[in-house]
């Protein structure tokens with residue numbers, strides 16, 4: 001059957017073109033000089049027909065699922081299936097733009113209303129031997145929601161969008177329970193009604209869900225202050241092929257290994273997360289964001305380490321390297337860049353690395369913490385750029401995915417990858433990954449930033465821009481990514497927050513050992529003996 005891959009699907013982030021983020025006119029010229037031919041103002045191809053396989057869900061299975069969720073919540077039409085067929089990696093976006101016959105598409109989309117229905121859906125899938133891909137916001141960039149069927153003849157996308165409630169608030173303990181399908185902005189809106197915040201703001205905030213954050217061990221942009229998502233989870237409720245499973249009864253426990261941490265990061269392979277109990281905080285009355293510039297990467301990384309090891313990190317602490325700083329100066333329409341360069345040059349910073357610092361809390365708390373951060377940064381040689389840079393970053397923090405759509409239209413290969421390492425390895429790892437990417441891609445811009453800092457180390461997040469090889473765009477990126485992953489192995493983690501999915505699975509045993517992989521497989525075979533859950537992911 002033919003279906004249209006429509007504009008909405010191909011332009012991945014800007015659904016219905018809402019909030020498109022065009023690049024300033026000088027950006028195309030700048031990119032042309034740096035990476036080769038780009039197409040200024042390039043537009044996505046016209047809507048195109050795509051042949052997708054007809055649904056293979058057997059009638060008895062479809063009827064059993066309809067009995068649980070209602071026939072109107074079992075979708076077998078092509079647009080519904082296509083919309084849940086991929087996540088949002090660069091390769092996913094390429095597939096959406098030029099889908100081929102091997103585009104894996106779920107046989108049906110099932111929309112349960114609550115945790116009990118999720119359990120009943122799993123029970124039906126066990127009975128009919130149907131694969132299940134849990135689907136939150138579909139923002140995975142590692143193939144986590146690819147509709148792989150493994151050994152099953154049919155697979156469903158289990159879309160949790162209807163699990164959208166705030167279940168309870170324990171104001172005394174500062175714990176809120178949210179259902180898995182609640183998206184970032186809605187979680188904050190629901191909590192704001194109680195004067196609370198979660199403070200988890202990844203760049204995918206607008207679309208990603210509470211269940212997805214937990215399933216992937218997500219880290220938000222303010223992780224230095226609020227912690228990573230797993231730091232916020234106090235309890236988790238799952239549906240599994242063996243039945244319901246609830247974990248978390250106290251703030252800390254010595255009752256054996258922490259099984260919550262097995263569920264968090266299980267990427268839909270051990271169960272479907274239906275509710276998450278989360279540590280919440282009072283909504284901050286004051287938010288203050290500022291920018292600093294440091295003279296080069298080494299000085300910048302050293303300054304961040306100093307903050308981390310003296311408990312002086314701001315809630316948001318984000319250091320860009322020279323290349324990323326150059327790109328933000330070239331592509332940011334809002335900054336007075338020439339004046340800024342003159343100001344920094346006059347203070348001896350000719351190749352700046354921008355550092356964004358942001359504090360959230362009461363006026364007193366923010367003032368106190370800001371003073372200490374500023375004192376230490378000054379001692380590290382940082383030049384204060386001021387509020388304009390911090391606010392410019394804060395307002396543009398969600399523009400990246402939108403600009404990515406525009407860059408793709410212009411014929412640019414644009415992708416990100418991330419890792420983390422101990423401080424003693426951070427510089428070597430950054431150099432090695434940059435060298436691997438550049439050797440593979442040739443003329444390219446490889447930028448890097450630290451956005452999550454710890455006493456013992458930091459994350460490294462790379463963004464790559466190069467002219468797309470139109471003869472083999474998929475191979476071009478696959479080779480570069482493989483080279484980067486090889487460079488990471490041994491020095492850092494294969495993923496600091498994007499998770500494993502399909503893309504990083506080949507590198508997992510290098511990190512946790514083949515015994516570690518066996519342990520995960522053993523856990524999976526206990527809770528999911530017939531292997532219906534998220535085939536082909538994680539292990």
Ligand SMILES: Cc1cc2nc3c(=O)[nH]c(=O)nc-3n(C[C@H](O)[C@H](O)[C@H](O)COP(=O)(O)OP(=O)(O)OC[C@H]3O[C@@H](n4cnc5c(N)ncnc54)[C@H](O)[C@@H]3O)c2cc1C
Nearest residue numbers: 136137138139140144202203204209211212218219268273
């Ligand atoms: C532009 C962009 C920016 C991003 N920025 C960040 C960032 O700053 N920080 C960060 O951490 N990540 C980031 N990501 C990655 C992604 O947003 C995260 O992995 C996110 O946590 C996924 O949430 P989701 O709801 O979209 O999950 P999905 O993409 O739908 O699913 C992710 C994985 O979790 C499983 N899953 C989803 N829901 C459940 C559930 N309820 N129970 C069990 N399994 C489930 C899926 O099967 C899949 O394997 C970014 C992605 C994009 C595209």
